[in-house]
Amino acid sequence: MTWVQRTIELSPQPRGFQLVTRDILAALPELGKIRAGLLHLFLQHTSAALSINENADPDVPLDLETAFSAIAPETSDYRHTCEGPDDMPAHVKASLLGCSLTIPIRDGGLCLGVWQGIYLCEHRNRGGRRHVVATIWGESS
Amino acid sequence: MTWVQRTIELSPQPRGFQLVTRDILAALPELGKIRAGLLHLFLQHTSAALSINENADPDVPLDLETAFSAIAPETSDYRHTCEGPDDMPAHVKASLLGCSLTIPIRDGGLCLGVWQGIYLCEHRNRGGRRHVVATIWGESS
Amino acid sequence: MTWVQRTIELSPQPRGFQLVTRDILAALPELGKIRAGLLHLFLQHTSAALSINENADPDVPLDLETAFSAIAPETSDYRHTCEGPDDMPAHVKASLLGCSLTIPIRDGGLCLGVWQGIYLCEHRNRGGRRHVVATIWGESS
Numbered sequence: 001m002t003w004v005q006r007t008i009e010l011s012p013q014p015r016g017f018q019l020v021t022r023d024i025l026a027a028l029p030e031l032g033k034i035r036a037g038l039l040h041l042f043l044q045h046t047s048a049a050l051s052i053n054e055n056a057d058p059d060v061p062l063d064l065e066t067a068f069s070a071i072a073p074e075t076s077d078y079r080h081t082c083e084g085p086d087d088m089p090a091h092v093k094a095s096l097l098g099c100s101l102t103i104p105i106r107d108g109g110l111c112l113g114v115w116q117g118i119y120l121c122e123h124r125n126r127g128g129r130r131h132v133v134a135t136i137w138g139e140s141s
Numbered sequence: 142m143t144w145v146q147r148t149i150e151l152s153p154q155p156r157g158f159q160l161v162t163r164d165i166l167a168a169l170p171e172l173g174k175i176r177a178g179l180l181h182l183f184l185q186h187t188s189a190a191l192s193i194n195e196n197a198d199p200d201v202p203l204d205l206e207t208a209f210s211a212i213a214p215e216t217s218d219y220r221h222t223c224e225g226p227d228d229m230p231a232h233v234k235a236s237l238l239g240c241s242l243t244i245p246i247r248d249g250g251l252c253l254g255v256w257q258g259i260y261l262c263e264h265r266n267r268g269g270r271r272h273v274v275a276t277i278w279g280e281s282s
Numbered sequence: 283m284t285w286v287q288r289t290i291e292l293s294p295q296p297r298g299f300q301l302v303t304r305d306i307l308a309a310l311p312e313l314g315k316i317r318a319g320l321l322h323l324f325l326q327h328t329s330a331a332l333s334i335n336e337n338a339d340p341d342v343p344l345d346l347e348t349a350f351s352a353i354a355p356e357t358s359d360y361r362h363t364c365e366g367p368d369d370m371p372a373h374v375k376a377s378l379l380g381c382s383l384t385i386p387i388r389d390g391g392l393c394l395g396v397w398q399g400i401y402l403c404e405h406r407n408r409g410g411r412r413h414v415v416a417t418i419w420g421e422s423s
Binding site: 001003005040042043044045046047071072076078079080082088091092094095096098099100102131133135137 | 283318319320333334335336339341342344345346348349350352353378379380383384385386388393394395396397398403420421
Binding site: 178194198205207209237254256280 | 283285287322324325326327328329353354358360361362364370373374376377378380381382384413415417419
């Protein structure tokens, strides 16, 4: 039984859905030694999110940003406005999308489908660095 | 400590919320030997999802389909339209609902509430077979 | 390797987003002994949800309740109406938000970000007691 737990710092991203699969994998070389296990990613923020979606067509993340900004619009009549008009919609999107992912590991790699990638969903206009606690547990090969 | 990891193939389903609790359980006989543990289900697709919801009234999945198609409508002005008008809304719903579930196991069975069932949420008009990576880990009885 | 699995009963809450971080922690004293591990929380209901969001400004949960009730409005033309107008929107919100959370544990405490708290999202006007199956697994210190 192997346990790895590490905080990964993601560099500031522009608002929108940003593919970070490579950044996550690069920070977790121990993945290669797991025969069967799981990776848990936990974003320690409430105005951004993690999500898995289509990793190929660059139009998809643009459409996702448009769609989620339509579902949680800045024009709503919010009470919590002290941090700007993009803040409360960011909290709504954080709960819609969730702050964590759990992904199976098999034979040293993530069991993502061919079209699946890991997105950091940055909901703030200026989000800054984001921290992800990564936990790996499983059987070593 | 027991580890089981297996890919389950779900047969093609019509668009909508489809109860698959029995299919999942039938594919995982090892569940019966776990005293305390967890089941993780991971759908390897980006135009379908997994969700837990009410398992009794057949009107509930029909209403869920209607509700999610209203939240992510086909009438939106998407860029990613090459795979048809149901494709980009399917990606939005995939992120809204998520592609994985984690369910506790106790004394050889899933700790689902009385009214909880596992749904495959098929967002495409013709979705085809769907693959779920199931991982069980826990203490054997 | 330590395993703890316990059902936590949350007292009836008014409709809305209710912070329960303290209730959860108080019910899980074994957390303090885990060096590296995970906590999984599983709500055994389909008309409420669990979510992580901003824990400081009391306006945020009020805005979240307003926002989610706008995304899944009671005015929609649902088939499943036998339990009242708040019931089917509650099921929609349950799938939007999800019934479980997985949170990393490090050095005896949850790795929540500074602004993150655990919310019980009560979607029914009169929801009653809610049951959460908590599972802890990890390496003891």
